[in-house]
Amino acid sequence: xxxxxxxxxxELLGTAILVLLGNGVVANTLLKKTKGNxxxxxxxxxxxxxxxxxxxLVASLLNGAAQLNPAVTIAVVIQQTWFIEHGxxxxxxxxxxxxxxxxxxxxxxxxxxWKHIKDTVTDNPDFVLAVHATIPTYQNKxxxxxxxxxxxxxxxxxxxxxxEQESKVIHNLxxxxxxxxxxxxxxxxxxxxxYAINPVRDFIPRLIYSFLPLKGKSKAQWNYSWIPVLAxxxxxxxxxxxxxxx
Numbered sequence: 001x002x003x004x005x006x007x008x009x010x011e012l013l014g015t016a017i018l019v020l021l022g023n024g025v026v027a028n029t030l031l032k033k034t035k036g037n038x039x040x041x042x043x044x045x046x047x048x049x050x051x052x053x054x055x056x057l058v059a060s061l062l063n064g065a066a067q068l069n070p071a072v073t074i075a076v077v078i079q080q081t082w083f084i085e086h087g088x089x090x091x092x093x094x095x096x097x098x099x100x101x102x103x104x105x106x107x108x109x110x111x112x113x114w115k116h117i118k119d120t121v122t123d124n125p126d127f128v129l130a131v132h133a134t135i136p137t138y139q140n141k142x143x144x145x146x147x148x149x150x151x152x153x154x155x156x157x158x159x160x161x162x163x164e165q166e167s168k169v170i171h172n173l174x175x176x177x178x179x180x181x182x183x184x185x186x187x188x189x190x191x192x193x194x195y196a197i198n199p200v201r202d203f204i205p206r207l208i209y210s211f212l213p214l215k216g217k218s219k220a221q222w223n224y225s226w227i228p229v230l231a232x233x234x235x236x237x238x239x240x241x242x243x244x245x246x
Contacts, residue, residue, distance in 0.1 A: 003090065004089065004090060004093045005093075006062070006063060007064055007065055007090045007093040007094055007097065008094070008096055008097040008100075009062075009097065010058075010059045010062045010063065010065070010066070010097070011059060011064055011065060011066075011067065011068065011093070011094045011096075011098055011101065012096075012097040012101040012104070013058060013059060013062070013064075013101065014056060014058055014059030014064060014066055014101065015068045015098045015100075015101030015102055015200065015201075016055075016101035016102070016104050016105040016108075017051065017054050018051050018055035018101075018105070018201065019051075019101065019102045019106055019201050019204075019205065020051075020105040020108055020109060021047060021050065021051035021055075022047060022048045022051040022052070023105070023106060023109050023131055023132065023201075023205060024047070024051075024109050024112070024113075025043060025044055025046075025047025025048065025051070026044055026047075026130055026131050027109055027112075027113040027116065027117075027131045028047075028113075029043050029044055030120070030124075030127040030130055031113055031116035031117060031119070031120045031127060031128075031131065032116055032119040032120045033116055033119055034113070034116050041186075041190075041191070042187075045183055045186030045187050045190060046183060048182055048183070048186055048195075049179045049180060049182045049183025049184075049186065050179060050183075051179075052068070052175075052178055052179045053175050053179025054175075054179075056068060056174070056175035056178055056179070057175040057176075060174070060175055065090070065094055066175065067098075068098060068101075068198075069197075069198040069199075069200065069201070069232070070095060070098060070198070070199045070200050070232075070233065071152045071155075071198060071232035071233045071236035072155070072159055072236060073094055073095060074233055074236055074237060074240075075156045075159070075160065075237065075239060075240035076240075077091065078237065078240040078241060078244055079160065079163075079240055079243060079244060081163075098200045099200060099204060101200075102200045102204035102205065103204055106132065106204065106205040106208045109131065109205075110131075110208070110212065113131070117131070117212075117214065118214070121214050121216055121217050125217050125218035126218055128209075128214065128218070129206075129209060129217070129218055129220065132205035132206055132208060132209035133196075133202050133203075133205055133206035133221070133228070134193055134194030134195070134202055134228050135194060135221065135224075136192060136193045136227075137191065137192050137193075138192070139224065141227065143192065144192070144193050144227050144231075145227050145230075145234075146231075147189060147192050147193045147195075147231075148193055148195070148196060148197065148228055148231035148232055148235070149231040149232070149234050149235035149238075150189065150235060151189055151190070151193075151195050151232070151235070152197040152231065152232030152233075152234075152235035152236055153236065153238060153239045154185055154235075155185060155197055155235075155236075156235065156236040156239045156240065157239050158178060158181045160239065160240065160243050162174045162177060162178070182197070185197060193227075193228070196228030196232065197228075197232050197235075198228075198232060199228065199229040199232055202225070202228035202229065203228070206220050206221075206222075206225055207220075
């Protein structure tokens with residue numbers, strides 16, 4: 001049971017760091033009267049890249065799986081190698097850790113920026129939603145789904161390629177490479193949808209947003225919410241099946 005707790009706690013901590021710093025940089029950039037207001041999209045993409053790097057680094061240094069993303073976890077399930085080596089009973093620990101980490105992190109973000117959220121919600125309610133979940137620039141289900149699927153596919157591709165490397169140097173640098181990948185995805189194709197590329201980082205904060213006691217907040221856009229959940233998983237499955245077939 002010790003390894004179950006280790007995987008649950010490291011996945012929780014890594015995902016918490018990811019969401020805390022990722023949605024934190026969105027809050028710092030979009031919300032009124034913050035020190036980082038109006039930094040721009042470059043700051044957001046860099047912030048998410050660093051958030052991914054630090055979350056994965058901490059989790060891996062603590063001997064965790066450092067997946068931090070259900071789309072990655074499902075891709076790893078298809079590959080089977082990691083779970084055959086470490087045990088299939090760890091799958092619930094990893095998924096539960098990701099969910100709890102996202103919950104804790106978003107509550108911390110909302111606490112830190114609460115006064116700024118209240119200052120912003122009246123004039124720019126969509127900015128407050130953006131601190132929690134992704135919002136497409138244009139509502140086009142096919143294009144939105146395709147964009148999120150491609151982004152997640154690129155991420156999973158890099159993760160799987162890194163996992164197959166036998167070099168210890170590359171293995172140790174894997175969190176940095178994954179962070180660069182998220183940064184590049186945001187810069188390259190992040191504009192249309194906000195590049196969730198991670199179901200738990202979008203769905204859980206969106207759920208928390210729905211319960212925030214904020215007068216005048218916009219809707220949580222649940223009619224769109226299935227895309228940042230299913231599209232990344234689809235992208236991950238496609239890439240993983242190609243790897244499995246090869």
